[in-house]
Amino acid sequence: MNSKSSEIVAHGASSQFGSAGPWLESVSPGMRTVEAVIRELSQNDVPVLVVAEPGAGKKAAAARIHALSGRGGEPFCVCQGSDADKSVLATWDGQGGTVYLQEVGDLDTPAQSELVRQLTAIGENRRRAPRFVCGTSRTLEAEVKAGKFREDAYYRISGVCLRLPPLRQRKEDIPALLEYFLSAAAHDLSRSVPVLSRETQDFFLEYNWPGNIRELKDAARAIVALGDEALAMGGLRSLLRRGDRGNGEKISLKDAARAASREAEKELILHVLARTRWNRRRAAQELQISYKALLYKLKQIGYEEYGA
Secondary structure (H helix, E strand, O other): OOOOEEEEEEEEOOOHHHHHHOOOOOOHHHHHHHHHHHHHHHOOOOOOEOOOOOOHHHHHHHHHHHHOOOOOOEEEEEEEEEEEEEOHHHOOOOOOEEEEOOHHHHOHHHHHHHHHHHHHHHOOOOOOOOEEEEEOOOHHHHHHHHHOOOHHHHHHOOOOEEEEOOHHOHHHHHHHHHHHHHHHHHHOOOOOOOOOOOOHHHHHHHOOOHEEEEEEHHHHHHHHHHHHHHHHHHHHHHHHOOOOOOOOOOOOHHHHHHHHHHHHHEEEEEEEHHHHHOOOOHHHHOOOOOHHHHHHHHHOHHHHOOOE
């Protein structure tokens, strides 16, 4: 398989984590149904279309199907649809293992034709071939109607359509996922695993996670990396609750640190102002900044009118 255009993720049924993400035993009813379907799908080679919001675990589901199947000891290859041109797809002709095409709707027309050709040959049992699992965050039926995706390609890849619920519909699974991500981040960063306060745990359960599991993973890593739960959560709350965050948008550690710093600075300024009874000149002296700088910071945090 073409290593320049694809990623070999896992070999063997024990490789459930790694870059494909975690697949933990679920307690939510919706995911228990998904797990039952995945076990059924692992026993055959029918093409599967995994549909879910960005960051909801499509690649992990594909890896789970592969790991439980008779192909579990063979390569599990991940390729972005935008990277899989006709020549890349041709390299898999006659190969074994499982191919996961991520965002299959991004395949160009020649690549869609090559995919149809291979799936047709697989259906006719003419030769050994990989099992194809495709993922999408889009409504491919609409893409077909708009002429952006071949109708025969859509019907070939969607022998079974597996829909994954977003994290906001399976909040019962958040504690186990959070524990896993905190432990993984602590291992990667050589830190101790933090024990989160009840307030933080409640926040994680109440938040709707538009970025799904990927966003939860980024948040856990930021807490471990910053090494101070209160400081990290001050920044994360402002990042996670921002209305302009799109589905699947990653939380960068730099952004989390900056947000945490801003929140810590805001708390310090308000604390000193409260202690000085909102005497701005005295507060500026205690904060060791100029009076003009304090006025500017108060304007930034929306307190320019207080104590004036």
